[in-house]
Amino acid sequence: MTTLSVPSAVASRVSPLTSLKNTATLAWRSLVSIKHNPFEIIDLSIQPLMFLLLFTYTLGGAIAGSTDKYLAFALPGILVQNTIFATMNIALLLNNDLTKGVFDRLRSLPISRWSPLAGRILADTVKQAWSVALLLGFGMILGFRVQTSFWGVLGTFGLMLVFCLCIAWVAVLVGVVASAEDKVQIFMFSFMFPLTFTSNIFAPTSSMPGWLQSWVKINPVTILADAVRAMLNGGDVATPVLQSLGWAAAILVIFAPLAVWRFKRRV
Amino acid sequence: MTNAIVAEGLVKHYGETKALDGVDLAVRTGSVLGVLGPNGAGKTTLVRILATLLRPDAGRAVVGGFDVVRQAHSVRGQIGLTGQYASVDESLTGVENLLMIGRLLGLSRKDAKARARELLANFSLSDAADRAAKTYSGGMRRRLDLAASLVGRPRLLYLDEPTTGLDPRARLEMWDIVRNLVADGVTVLLTTQYLEEADQLADEIVVVDHGKVIASGTPAELKSRTGAQTLAVRPVDPAELEIVAKVVADVVRTTPEIADSVVTAQVTDPAALPAVVRRLDDAEVAVAELTLRTSTLDEVFLSLTGHRTEQEGVPA
Ligand SMILES: Nc1ncnc2c1ncn2[C@@H]1O[C@H](COP(=O)(O)OP(=O)(O)O)[C@@H](O)[C@H]1O
Ligand SMILES: [Mg+2]
Numbered sequence: 001m002t003t004l005s006v007p008s009a010v011a012s013r014v015s016p017l018t019s020l021k022n023t024a025t026l027a028w029r030s031l032v033s034i035k036h037n038p039f040e041i042i043d044l045s046i047q048p049l050m051f052l053l054l055f056t057y058t059l060g061g062a063i064a065g066s067t068d069k070y071l072a073f074a075l076p077g078i079l080v081q082n083t084i085f086a087t088m089n090i091a092l093l094l095n096n097d098l099t100k101g102v103f104d105r106l107r108s109l110p111i112s113r114w115s116p117l118a119g120r121i122l123a124d125t126v127k128q129a130w131s132v133a134l135l136l137g138f139g140m141i142l143g144f145r146v147q148t149s150f151w152g153v154l155g156t157f158g159l160m161l162v163f164c165l166c167i168a169w170v171a172v173l174v175g176v177v178a179s180a181e182d183k184v185q186i187f188m189f190s191f192m193f194p195l196t197f198t199s200n201i202f203a204p205t206s207s208m209p210g211w212l213q214s215w216v217k218i219n220p221v222t223i224l225a226d227a228v229r230a231m232l233n234g235g236d237v238a239t240p241v242l243q244s245l246g247w248a249a250a251i252l253v254i255f256a257p258l259a260v261w262r263f264k265r266r267v
Numbered sequence: 268m269t270n271a272i273v274a275e276g277l278v279k280h281y282g283e284t285k286a287l288d289g290v291d292l293a294v295r296t297g298s299v300l301g302v303l304g305p306n307g308a309g310k311t312t313l314v315r316i317l318a319t320l321l322r323p324d325a326g327r328a329v330v331g332g333f334d335v336v337r338q339a340h341s342v343r344g345q346i347g348l349t350g351q352y353a354s355v356d357e358s359l360t361g362v363e364n365l366l367m368i369g370r371l372l373g374l375s376r377k378d379a380k381a382r383a384r385e386l387l388a389n390f391s392l393s394d395a396a397d398r399a400a401k402t403y404s405g406g407m408r409r410r411l412d413l414a415a416s417l418v419g420r421p422r423l424l425y426l427d428e429p430t431t432g433l434d435p436r437a438r439l440e441m442w443d444i445v446r447n448l449v450a451d452g453v454t455v456l457l458t459t460q461y462l463e464e465a466d467q468l469a470d471e472i473v474v475v476d477h478g479k480v481i482a483s484g485t486p487a488e489l490k491s492r493t494g495a496q497t498l499a500v501r502p503v504d505p506a507e508l509e510i511v512a513k514v515v516a517d518v519v520r521t522t523p524e525i526a527d528s529v530v531t532a533q534v535t536d537p538a539a540l541p542a543v544v545r546r547l548d549d550a551e552v553a554v555a556e557l558t559l560r561t562s563t564l565d566e567v568f569l570s571l572t573g574h575r576t577e578q579e580g581v582p583a
Contacts, residue, residue: 013340018373025370033358036399101354105415108318110343111371267320 019112026106026119030093031126043089044127048082048135055202056142063203068143075139076228077201079156080221082131083164084196087171088188090124094175095184103267117263121168128164132157152231159231159244163224166248169255176262201225220247271296271423271454272317276326279312279478286312288478289326294456294471299449301469301486302458305568309478310458311351314427317456318348331423347416351427351458353408354415357401361392361411364400368418379418386414390444406437413444424448426457430464442467462567466490474571482571489567491535497563498539500547501529501556511554514546521570533562533570 014022034040055078060070097103097116106116136144136153146153171188178184198212199221205213216222224247227240272294279287287309294300302310315321317328319339328335331345355364362383369379387396390410395403400411409429416424426445430438445468449455459465465472466486473483482489498519502511505528512530515523518539523532534540540559547554562570 021373022371025367028370029356029359029363029367032363033356036360036401037358100357101350101352102356104315104320104350105348105354105368105412106371107320108343108346108348108416109368109371109419110340 014110014112019115019118022111022115023118023122026115027122027126030120030123034127040089044086044131045134047085048078048131049138051082052078052135052138052142059202063207071139071142071144072147072233073204073229074202075135075144076156076232077199077221077225079132079135079160079228080163080199080225081196081201082135083128083160084167084192084221086128086131087124087164087167088185088192089127089171090120090168091171091175091178091184091188092181094120094172095178095181098176098266099180107267117172121165121172124168125161125164129157129161132160146232147234148232155231155237155241156228159224159227159241163244163248166252166255169252169259173255173259173262176259176266195219196221199225220244220251223247269296270294272300272328272330272456274313274317274326274328277313277316277323277328278325279309279316279321279323285478287316287323290475290478290480292473292480292483294454296454297449297452298470299445299455299457299468301465301472302456302475303460303462303465303472304458304475305460308475310475311427312478313475314348314350314425314456314458318346318425319343320348344419345421345423347419347421347424349409349413349416349424349426349429351431353405353412355400355408355411358399360399361387361396361403361414364411364415365418368415372419374418382418386417387411390414391440406433406440409433409437409441410444413441417448421453423454424456426455428458428460431460438464462563463561466561474567476568476571496534496559496561497531498534498543499529499531499556499558499560500543500554503553503555507552510550510552511547514550514552515543518542518546524569529556533567534559 034044052075055074056067056071060067060074064070064073094117097106097120103116107113136156170191174184174187178187198216199219200216201221205216205222208216223240224244227237227244229235230237230240270293272292274290274292277287277290278285290309290313292300292302302313304310312321316323317330317335319335319342322336330342333341333345335342356367359367362380365383365386366376366379369382370376374382384393384396387393390413392407392410392414395407400408403411413426413429429445430441433441442464445455445457449468455468457464457468469486471483471485472489473480474489475481482492484492498515500511500515502508508525508528508530512523512525515530515532519532519534519536521532523530544557
């Protein structure tokens with residue numbers, strides 16, 4: 001006869017090291033699944049290249065006079081646009097985890113509570129870094145030249161990834177709030193398209209009507225694109241970089257708590 | 268004997284819906300509890316509370332010695348959960364799914380891989396081990412999901428409708444798997460809509476309806492109370508339905524149901540069948556059909572509650 005079932009030793013909470021390991025495992029999961037998901041490879045690689053080719057060769061001559069000149073102007077913008085479009089991925093994957101019950105499975109395990117979210121975001125950052133590298137490399141094949149230095153390239157990666165980490169919270173919020181995949185797409189497109197196209201990423205601000213210019217000038221996409229242009233082509237770096245970081249911080253401060261609140265409510 | 272799970276007065280409301288309306292239950296260590304109830308009875312809500320995924324509005328539950336709300340993390344270290352809908356990552360292979368869980372549970376890469384292969388072999392998934400789970404059949408997904416909940420060798424396992432939607436063969440396979448786990452000493456709480464499944468697997472059954480436990484006991488106790496078998500008699504001439512109903516009522520001592528020219532009644536006494544045959548013969552009623560079969564959940568409900576299970580179209 002058993003009298004008392006003595007529970008096996010389970011720590012009552014997760015150590016920071018274990019949290020990190022959990023996050024790494026879940027980021028691995030997010031990356032390894034790309035293998036079995038051809039659409040994600042297209043999303044991550046072919047789509048940015050397609051944008052680059054299309055815009056360079058269709059608009060380049062008209063807007064900048066030559067494709068080479070246009071590339072110097074547009075490549076930084078396409079980097080930014082691609083980053084923002086790629087956050088769609090995080091929203092879709094997160095939403096899928098929630099609706100398909102994967103989060104339930106993860107939450108029934110004795111792991112760090114935030115690691116499923118952190119794992120997705122970490123994996124997304126890796127994917128974003130890949131896209132930035134791919135676009136830069138392909139841009140160079142098409143004739144883009146870095147006018148600054150290695151530090152300009154490193155700064156571009158750094159700033160892009162910081163911005164990604166902050167704007168990812170918008171995607172997290174959408175992924176958590178939306179009841180299904182199609183809603184995620186509707187939400188995401190309705191913020192991504194207006195945001196990226198009312199900027200100076202494809203055409204100079206001065207070519208737009210005055211009422212639009214006042215928004216385009218403060219649009220974070222414009223500012224980030226200007227910062228990347230400065231870091232890669234030369235020019236005043238400090239102002240646009242600081243403004244970009246300001247925007248990133250503002251987005252983080254608004255959306256991270258909202259996303260966390262809705263996340264806690266949902267799971 | 269100790270209880271692996273004890274729940275007292277669990278309440279969970281969703282707006283006006285009382286998903287759970289004061290549920291008490293206890294599961295002895297090493298036994299199987301079957302939670303039997305129709306769609307919308309509150310089974311999934313109960314499992315989610317016991318698995319720390321949902322906080323009850325009132326009441327408490329202790330699982331493996333730990334409180335599900337205050338010591339949720341410790342509870343998670345003891346349990347395995349196989350939800351109603353397979354919760355595997357469809358874009359990962361079978362091995363990768365299990366490897367991920369092994370790593371999350373702190374196994375080394377090597378051990379996690381070995382455990383993954385072992386479980387896949389046990390569940391006849393070795394051939395599909397390196398295929399993405401989205402290519403799996405329903406039965407394979409269920410097995411992978413169950414395997415995922417066993418990576419950490421839990422002493423306590425929740426199975427939420429493990430065979431709903433499976434074909435008869437896959438259902439029998441799942442039953443065998445559950446029996447083997449129980450033989451290894453795992454305590455199991457399983458929910459089901461099938462009386463037969465609860466009868467086959469459970470040591471004790473609780474019947475839930477509208478968030479309340481309406482009956483509980485061993486399968487034998489429950490059967491003797493509700494009539495585990497149903498007698499159905501169809502007279503050749505529908506005009507004789509009344510006579511048949513009267514004969515059946517006299518023998519089984521409950522009011523039979525008359526529907527679609529068939530008289531049905533819950534039966535507890537095996538001698539009822541020959542008795543009915545004799546009496547019908549005496550009354551010279553010609554019978555087109557006369558059967559004694561296992562009661563459906565619906566029929567058990569009728570005899571326990573006096574109302575039929577409501578068929579809600581959308582499973583929750
Ligand atoms: N998240 C939810 N929001 C609103 N109602 C819910 C939710 N989950 C369950 N319910 C309701 O609670 C009741 C019990 O549901 P559930 O526990 O899923 O039953 P079962 O698993 O027995 O089919 C149902 O009426 C269902 O519609
Ligand atoms: Mg259910």
